[in-house]
Amino acid sequence: MVLEKVNGPEDLKRLSLEELQALAEEIRSEIIRVTAQNGGHLASSLGAVELILALHRVFHSPKDRILFDVGHQTYAHKLVTGRKDRFHTLRQEGGISGFTKVSESEHDAITAGHASTSLAHALGMAIARDLQGEDYHVVAVIGDGALTGGMALAALNKIGELQKRMLIILNDNEMSISENVGALNKYFKELQIRKWVHDMEKLGRNVLERISPQLFGLVDRAKEAAKLILHQENPFYAWGLRYIGPVDGHDLKGLVHILEHLKALEGPTLLHVVTQKGKGYKVAEADPIYWHGPPGFNPEKPEKVSKGYSWSQAFGDAVTELAHLEPRLFVITPAMREGSGLVRYSLEHPERYLDVGICEDVAVTTAAGLALRGMKPVVAIYSTFLQRAYDQVIHDVAIEALPVVFAIDRAGIVGADGATHHGVFDIAYLRTIPNLQIAAPKDALELRAMLKKALEVGGPVAIRYPRDNVERAPEGVWPDIPWGKWEVVKEGKEAYILAFGKTLRYALEAAGDDPRVGVVNARFLKPLDREMLRQLARYKLLTVEDHQRMGGFGSAVLEALNEMGLKPEVKVLGLPDRFFEHGTIPSLHRQAGIDPEGIRRALAEMGLAPVHER
Numbered sequence: 001m002v003l004e005k006v007n008g009p010e011d012l013k014r015l016s017l018e019e020l021q022a023l024a025e026e027i028r029s030e031i032i033r034v035t036a037q038n039g040g041h042l043a044s045s046l047g048a049v050e051l052i053l054a055l056h057r058v059f060h061s062p063k064d065r066i067l068f069d070v071g072h073q074t075y076a077h078k079l080v081t082g083r084k085d086r087f088h089t090l091r092q093e094g095g096i097s098g099f100t101k102v103s104e105s106e107h108d109a110i111t112a113g114h115a116s117t118s119l120a121h122a123l124g125m126a127i128a129r130d131l132q133g134e135d136y137h138v139v140a141v142i143g144d145g146a147l148t149g150g151m152a153l154a155a156l157n158k159i160g161e162l163q164k165r166m167l168i169i170l171n172d173n174e175m176s177i178s179e180n181v182g183a184l185n186k187y188f189k190e191l192q193i194r195k196w197v198h199d200m201e202k203l204g205r206n207v208l209e210r211i212s213p214q215l216f217g218l219v220d221r222a223k224e225a226a227k228l229i230l231h232q233e234n235p236f237y238a239w240g241l242r243y244i245g246p247v248d249g250h251d252l253k254g255l256v257h258i259l260e261h262l263k264a265l266e267g268p269t270l271l272h273v274v275t276q277k278g279k280g281y282k283v284a285e286a287d288p289i290y291w292h293g294p295p296g297f298n299p300e301k302p303e304k305v306s307k308g309y310s311w312s313q314a315f316g317d318a319v320t321e322l323a324h325l326e327p328r329l330f331v332i333t334p335a336m337r338e339g340s341g342l343v344r345y346s347l348e349h350p351e352r353y354l355d356v357g358i359c360e361d362v363a364v365t366t367a368a369g370l371a372l373r374g375m376k377p378v379v380a381i382y383s384t385f386l387q388r389a390y391d392q393v394i395h396d397v398a399i400e401a402l403p404v405v406f407a408i409d410r411a412g413i414v415g416a417d418g419a420t421h422h423g424v425f426d427i428a429y430l431r432t433i434p435n436l437q438i439a440a441p442k443d444a445l446e447l448r449a450m451l452k453k454a455l456e457v458g459g460p461v462a463i464r465y466p467r468d469n470v471e472r473a474p475e476g477v478w479p480d481i482p483w484g485k486w487e488v489v490k491e492g493k494e495a496y497i498l499a500f501g502k503t504l505r506y507a508l509e510a511a512g513d514d515p516r517v518g519v520v521n522a523r524f525l526k527p528l529d530r531e532m533l534r535q536l537a538r539y540k541l542l543t544v545e546d547h548q549r550m551g552g553f554g555s556a557v558l559e560a561l562n563e564m565g566l567k568p569e570v571k572v573l574g575l576p577d578r579f580f581e582h583g584t585i586p587s588l589h590r591q592a593g594i595d596p597e598g599i600r601r602a603l604a605e606m607g608l609a610p611v612h613e614r
């Protein structure tokens with residue numbers, strides 16, 4: 001086994017090219033074995049194996065800094081940088097992260113998880129290197145999907161101007177999670193075809209030259225002139241980058257050869273590498289969308305598993321039906337068609353569906369443009385990724401109170417993707433924005449009611465729901481809930497738990513049949529139901545949310561009570577002021593104290609210990 005001989009990237013330099021090739025296959029097997037157990041980003045990591053081995057063969061990490069955009073394609077990088085013995089703990093609580101993480105290894109140049117950050121990081125590092133008179137390489141690997149992000153394109157603009165020495169590697173597999181989108185993506189496809197034509201021409205040229213060298217000389221000169229005028233051979237000419245490619249991203253020998261040469265170049269160089277997402281594992285090659293991030297599977301007999309009916313699907317079904325009733329409805333996703341449950345919608349309403357690529361800022365402001373011209377846009381977006389469009393929500397939507405609906409998926413702790421993906425800030429970052437309303441349904445029926453009503457109430461509305469399964473609601477049913485009103489789901493004599501979304505279930509479990517403790521479905525977070533809050537102020541109150549405690553729902557309740565001059569005993573349960581790493585959702589909820597056990601403890605501290613314990 002070659003991998004046994006590899007305890008760090010320097011060990012790669014002692015391998016023959018044949019051993020390096022064999023190592024690639026061993027690494028593929030290990031990635032499949034562990035992802036089959038733990039789940040994870042299988043297809044992306046399989047597609048980047050040769051590229052990563054070539055990089056660590058040619059460059060000297062950690063002196064040279066090798067950055068990976070998103071960081072989800074780095075399982076081979078983890079295996080050759082001293083983490084092969086811990087690789088089986090991938091994405092598990094206390095185990096190694098599923099992304100690159102500065103605190104995890106000196107070989108992880110950036111902490112990633114959100115896309116499009118590598119180029120700006122690389123720019124900063126190159127500036128620091130030169131200012132400090134140091135000498136090392138800065139290499140950024142960015143996928144074609146991540147390159148659709150505005151941050152990446154804006155960083156390119158500055159990189160080209162400053163001409164700092166760095167190597168950018170575009171890992172082009174024509175896929176984001178879904179098929180990739182955008183004009184650049186289309187161009188790269190053509191470029192690859194043109195490369196094929198070019199190779200065919202070379203073949204043809206050999207034949208023709210034997211017939212009439214003069215003819216070919218003329219044709220060649222004309223073509224060279226055309227190239228220079230059109231710069232068609234360098235799509236990054238305008239960005240001031242040297243462009244090399246496209247090259248085969250699975251040709252280890254070729255990659256090592258070309259990287260050795262590129263090392264010597266001054267200024268910024270972009271190497272365009274073409275890879276296949278899922279390379280080396282038939283099912284992942286055939287369906288890189290499902291196998292982008294599968295849950296566990298049987299590696300010998302890999303089959304797609306249904307993860308059950310999710311909130312995302314409940315949203316997708318509801319908005320698909322609504323679009324038949326409301327012709328002005330228009331749905332936008334920033335590259336998360338599958339994750340946001342929009343496959344059915346995109347097939348039934350292609351003319352009112354838009355995947356803008358990995359650019360949440362563009363998603364939100366495009367929605368504003370649609371709203372300004374009479375459409376009813378719905379932005380389907382993960383809580384964590386909406387963080388990328390905070391100013392757009394304020395500046396382009398809320399100031400004019402435009403009718404944009406934000407369907408916020410993955411609100412709360414999300415589990416194995418860890419700190420970069422937990423959706424635990426959205427209530428805090430949204431509730432301070434005037435004109436914007438925030439709601440959280442308890443089930444799929446309430447989600448349908450809220451979505452339909454949100455299209456009618458006017459103004460911006462955010463509806464947040466968790467990463468979880470949910471009981472399917474019947475099609476065609478649109479319950480009518482009183483907008484802005486909470487719902488008492490259990491009466492209590494001494495205290496009320498104010499909860500919503502997933503924590504409502506925890507609250508009901510904690511309250512059990514204790515007659516002293518009531519439970520309220522506090523499904524509207526902004527505006528709060530002040531009328532009911534005033535009535536409840538004569539009881540002890542416990543708020544609980546799957547969100548940071550600071551600035552969340554509990555903070556809003558305290559502020560409202562203060563404004564109303566009411567002073568009941570209130571306890572606020574939520575996530576403490578720290579980041580939560582990867583782990584299972586129940587375990588992380590337990591750690592945060594927002595699970596039924598944590599709620600019972602809080603009730604006991606309020607003098608409401610379970611009766612049998614008194």
Ligand SMILES: CC(=O)c1sc(CCOP(=O)(O)OP(=O)(O)O)c(C)[n+]1Cc1cnc(C)nc1N
Pocket residue numbers: 041044047070072073113114115142143144145146147171173175176177277334335336358385388
């Ligand atoms: C992991 C994760 O959250 C991924 S991986 C991925 C596709 C990346 O495509 P790319 O071409 O860059 O890489 P490839 O998989 O090798 O093809 C997306 C959209 N996401 C979700 C996402 C959405 N939006 C932002 C800002 N960051 C992330 N990470």
Ligand SMILES: [Mg+2]
Pocket residue numbers: 143144145146171172173174175176180
């Ligand atoms: Mg890609």
